Amino acid sequence: MHVNTEAIVISALKYGEADLIVKAYTLESGLKTYMLRGILKSKKGKLKASLFQLLTQLDLVASHKNKGTLEYLKEAKVLHTYQTLHTNVVKASMVMFLAEVLKNAIREEEANRPMYEYLKAGLNWLDLHETIANFHLLFLLKLCRYLGFQPDDSNKNFPYFNMLDGVFQEYKSNEYCIEGENLQVLRQFLGINFDGLSSIKLNQTSRTNFLNILILYYELHIEGFRKPKSLAVLNEIFS
Template sequence: MIVNTNAIVISVLKYGEADLIVKCFTQKSGLKSYLLRGILKSKKGRFKVSMFQPLTQLELVAKHKDKGSLEYIQDAKLIAHYQSLHTNVVKSSMVLFLSEILRNSIQEEEQNEELYHFLENTFNWMDVHDNIANFHLLFLLKLTRFLGFYPDTSQAEGEYFNLLEGIFQDIKTNEYCIEGGNLQLLKLLLGTNFDELNAIKLNQSARSNFLTMLLGYYLVTY
């Protein structure tokens, strides 16, 4: 079946001497892996390697067999010409980190328009903004909504957040209950959008501690 769809590159893996396996989250078909034959050696081929950098947004014409095997791209073109995502050293490092998170967390092989548009919009936002020190924290938190374990905020006044259950509570019931600075930052970020990130001032230690907590949340619940 020939499919026309927008797609976001999640990861790229060298296969053999000249081929690439490119994993994309597509707007119409969810997660798909494509084999690009000879792309590393062909200078006159249809595709350039630079088109398949992590988080690149593409418009694809692809042949999908939908049998769990590698699919094939017939045509591809850029639909978002990033200004800085792959050229700014700080942003390119964050791109690699986020693409690794997405590679390990997105498993859907069916259409998910909401998740696709979330990724599309947030990467476009990151591309045109300079102060992104806290971007990954809010991105990872908001991504949990689409992965099925967004924190339950019905008891958000609680003095602990239980990473294992994804809920706020008043007493500590296990070793996965967080408090203190990480708890306060979690509550703050739950009510924050990307345009408000600049107002949140964190030192490196606080940022690192919260990221460690978030990654732990992913590990115990997903």
């Protein structure tokens, strides 16, 4: 099936001497994987390896078999040129981390326009702003909504948050109930948008602890989700 779609690059892995395997989250078809043969050595082809930097927004022309196999990519061009996302060291580290989370979290080969638009809006915000130390925390928390396990904040004044059920409650019912400072941080993030990030002040320890809670929340709700290897790099950047 011939498809023209927007897409966000999730990963690009070298295969052999000259090939590239690219995973992209597409607007029209969800997650797709493309085999780009010879792209790392060819100087004359339409496709250039530089197009496939992590989280780049592209306009793709592709042929999809929709059988869970590698797809064929005919054309690609940059749809939105970032100003700082790949040149700012801190943002580039955050991009690497977020891309790894998305690679582990998104599995569906079907369209999800609200999630695609959320990813695009979040990345564009990150590109244009400088107060970003807590961006990844809110980004992951808001992403839960589109992945199907958004925290229920209807009783957020209760003293515990049950990560297994995604609800606030009055008592501790299992080992995955959080309280204390992590609970306070969760309450701060619930209900704000990216423009409200400047109102949240966290030190490195609080930020790291809450990020670990978010990663555990993902592990509890997504089968096979693995802690990102780039987590250590991100923590080092903000230390």
